[in-house]
Amino acid sequence: MKIIDLLRTANRNLLSNKKRTILTVIAIFVGTFTIALTVAINNGASDYINEQVKMVGDMNTMIISPKTTATSSEDGPTEYVSEKTKMGADVVITKDNQKSIANIKYINSVEAVKNAPIDYIEGKNGKKYVLDSGHMAGITPLEDGEQLDEKSSEPQLLILPTYVKALGYKNNKDIIGKNVRLQVSSSVTKKSQIVIAKVMGVRSEGIINPGVNMCNTALIDKAVSISEEGLPASMKNNTYGVTAQMKENVTDKQIQYVKDKLDKMGYEGITLKDQVKDIMTVLDAITMVLMIFAALSLFAASFGIINTLYMSVQDRTREIGLMKAFGMSKRKISWLFSFEAIYIGFWGSLIGVLAATGAGKLLNAFSKANMNLMSGYDITKFSIQPILIIMGVIMLIAFLAGTFPARRASKLDPIKALSYE
Amino acid sequence: MEVLKVDDVLKTYGKKESQFMALSGINLSVKKGESLAIVGKSGSGKSTLMHIMALLDKPDNGHIFVNGKDVRDMKAKDLNILRNEKFGFVFQQFFMNPRETVLENVQLPLKIAGIGRSERKKLAMKALEAVDLVDKAKNKATALSGGQKQRVCIARAIVNNPEIIFADEPTGNLDSKTGDKVEKLLFKLKEEKGITLIIVTHDMELANKCDRQIVIRDGQIVMRDGQIVNKEGKVA
Numbered sequence: 001m002k003i004i005d006l007l008r009t010a011n012r013n014l015l016s017n018k019k020r021t022i023l024t025v026i027a028i029f030v031g032t033f034t035i036a037l038t039v040a041i042n043n044g045a046s047d048y049i050n051e052q053v054k055m056v057g058d059m060n061t062m063i064i065s066p067k068t069t070a071t072s073s074e075d076g077p078t079e080y081v082s083e084k085t086k087m088g089a090d091v092v093i094t095k096d097n098q099k100s101i102a103n104i105k106y107i108n109s110v111e112a113v114k115n116a117p118i119d120y121i122e123g124k125n126g127k128k129y130v131l132d133s134g135h136m137a138g139i140t141p142l143e144d145g146e147q148l149d150e151k152s153s154e155p156q157l158l159i160l161p162t163y164v165k166a167l168g169y170k171n172n173k174d175i176i177g178k179n180v181r182l183q184v185s186s187s188v189t190k191k192s193q194i195v196i197a198k199v200m201g202v203r204s205e206g207i208i209n210p211g212v213n214m215c216n217t218a219l220i221d222k223a224v225s226i227s228e229e230g231l232p233a234s235m236k237n238n239t240y241g242v243t244a245q246m247k248e249n250v251t252d253k254q255i256q257y258v259k260d261k262l263d264k265m266g267y268e269g270i271t272l273k274d275q276v277k278d279i280m281t282v283l284d285a286i287t288m289v290l291m292i293f294a295a296l297s298l299f300a301a302s303f304g305i306i307n308t309l310y311m312s313v314q315d316r317t318r319e320i321g322l323m324k325a326f327g328m329s330k331r332k333i334s335w336l337f338s339f340e341a342i343y344i345g346f347w348g349s350l351i352g353v354l355a356a357t358g359a360g361k362l363l364n365a366f367s368k369a370n371m372n373l374m375s376g377y378d379i380t381k382f383s384i385q386p387i388l389i390i391m392g393v394i395m396l397i398a399f400l401a402g403t404f405p406a407r408r409a410s411k412l413d414p415i416k417a418l419s420y421e
Numbered sequence: 422m423e424v425l426k427v428d429d430v431l432k433t434y435g436k437k438e439s440q441f442m443a444l445s446g447i448n449l450s451v452k453k454g455e456s457l458a459i460v461g462k463s464g465s466g467k468s469t470l471m472h473i474m475a476l477l478d479k480p481d482n483g484h485i486f487v488n489g490k491d492v493r494d495m496k497a498k499d500l501n502i503l504r505n506e507k508f509g510f511v512f513q514q515f516f517m518n519p520r521e522t523v524l525e526n527v528q529l530p531l532k533i534a535g536i537g538r539s540e541r542k543k544l545a546m547k548a549l550e551a552v553d554l555v556d557k558a559k560n561k562a563t564a565l566s567g568g569q570k571q572r573v574c575i576a577r578a579i580v581n582n583p584e585i586i587f588a589d590e591p592t593g594n595l596d597s598k599t600g601d602k603v604e605k606l607l608f609k610l611k612e613e614k615g616i617t618l619i620i621v622t623h624d625m626e627l628a629n630k631c632d633r634q635i636v637i638r639d640g641q642i643v644m645r646d647g648q649i650v651n652k653e654g655k656v657a
Contacts, residue, residue, distance in 0.1 A: 001532055001533050001534075001535055002532075005532050005535075005538075009532075012520070016520045319516075319518060321516075322516045322529070323529070323533065324477075325477060325510055326504065326505055326510070326529055326530045326533050327501040327503075327504040327505025327506075327533055327534070328533045329497070329501050330497070414477050415477055415478055418512070
């Protein structure tokens with residue numbers, strides 16, 4: 001029999017018992033849907049992370065902070081050794097420390113991470129809000145507007161999206177270019193001053209420095225000098241951490257060298273890659289668990305295929321006997337049932353993938369409207385290649401499930417089959 | 422011309438103590454274009470003999486020659502092709518696919534042979550013409566009377582232009598009037614197309630309409646063309 005006739009016959013056989021076929025297809029559909037959606041969420045999330053990282057651009061930035069001694073570990077509390085144990089007030093990086101860090105091979109420059117001691121921010125509507133802000137080297141991903149000008153003497157600010165409406169502005173475009181009032185006070189003298197800063201842009205919420213409104217150098221220096229008024233000199237310009245810019249195209253080996261050097265000096269260095277790696281590990285772990293569940297459901301579904309086709313073989317025993325009498329080979333009879341199995345896999349996976357794409361669109365719309373975390377990004381991402389791979393694998397599984405009934409059919413003795421009741 | 426020869430065929434079922442001899446010492450020669458009736462009671466071995474002659478089963482001993490060629494060592498694939506091209510089958514229980522139309526049912530041997538769609542349809546229509554059922558071509562196979570169903574089966578049996586038609590109790594499920602009609606059709610086609618007809622039946626009337634008859638009892642031929650024969654096949 002020609003292949004096309006085998007395909008047509010297989011198709012007709014499936015259609016002739018619609019209920020049975022549909023139920024079997026549904027089982028495959030459930031497994032496919034889960035897998036496709038899981039893969040899409042994984043792709044969407046990793047895409048988002050990679051985009052964020054790409055925007056920030058520099059894989060050669062390292063965040064350095066003093067190593068804090070763990071207070072206890074599995075073996076019990078840590079012994080106090082006066083020189084080595086650093087807690088609390090000792091845990092700063094002084095200007096001299098910063099110089100020695102900058103001297104480490106492969107490090108080009110070092111910049112202090114400063115927290116801006118801003119009491120509140122006030123905008124158009126006169127309402128005052130607490131402002132969590134800071135200064136860090138590197139580019140912050142934006143929703144709207146421009147990046148900060150670090151060389152300018154004008155104090156500038158990148159603001160979080162939630163502040164836009166709260167401060168009384170209609171939308172992002174409304175606040176860009178406007179001035180806001182910031183109050184800074186000295187921790188010692190308790191005197192406060194107002195600093196005027198221009199909002200250059202609205203930053204997007206995300207995994208890079210989340211929750212922090214960004215100040216340019218001019219703003220942070222002004223704020224810090226106001227807040228440090230009255231402090232003894234030894235306590236001025238201390239920082240809890242620094243960002244170090246490493247040389248261009250720094251290799252992993254070189255990064256490890258720097259980390260080891262810092263460790264000896266009592267510091268800990270983390271690259272952007274390290275931060276992202278942690279997130280990706282969690283993401284992958286979640287994905288893996290979901291995929292295992294989906295695989296289990298597909299496994300169960302394949303039993304559905306086996307069962308359906310065994311029943312089919314039994315129902316059509318006489319038909320098979322007749323075909324054999326008329327000269328149909330064992331192999332083609334086996335292929336007939338294998339094609340039916342593959343069809344079931346095809347339809348189940350196709351519908352599953354389409355439904356997952358639809359569900360993904362809904363999820364994207366929902367997350368855009370409700371979740372601030374990934375502002376401007378899709379939580380699910382579908383692309384042709386993974387979809388085709390998923391469908392291919394499922395059709396293969398269906399085919400494999402069908403081999404048992406297919407073999408049974410091919411081995412039927414034509415005489416016995418014809419006299420089957 | 423000898424189209425089929427059965428040479429000293431033996432067929433047993435079961436093992437050792439419970440071994441049962443379905444056929445023993447069968448010798449038979451069938452000429453092209455003749456009609457042969459294999460007669461016997463239920464369990465006599467007549468169906469077994471037909472199955473072996475139709476290459477649906479293999480004898481435990483002995484040879485089968487089709488057009489002078491020993492089929493004993495033929496590969497399964499070649500046997501399939503041989504059956505598909507040279508044989509046609511008519512069964513007592515019809516065996517039609519109820520979900521398909523009459524025309525589609527008739528096409529089955531051609532489909533198996535790998536013949537294309539339009540060619541198949543043409544040949545099938547010709548076969549339906551020969552059995553006078555062209556008007557039922559598009560009907561579902563189930564919506565026919567017993568006699569019509571059997572005529573469709575005959576059409577299916579001749580659609581591939583076979584050399585031999587094997588008919589197993591072709592009128593068994595039909596009333597006598599319809600049975601007569603079907604019998605007449607079979608013999609007419611045999612004459613027109615020169616097909617060899619091998620009919621298994623327990624109906625002596627039908628058997629006597631054939632050119633030759635053999636009677637089987639307990640797995641052995643006991644009568645040939647009206648004459649009693651002994652174990653060696655010689656006239657007693």
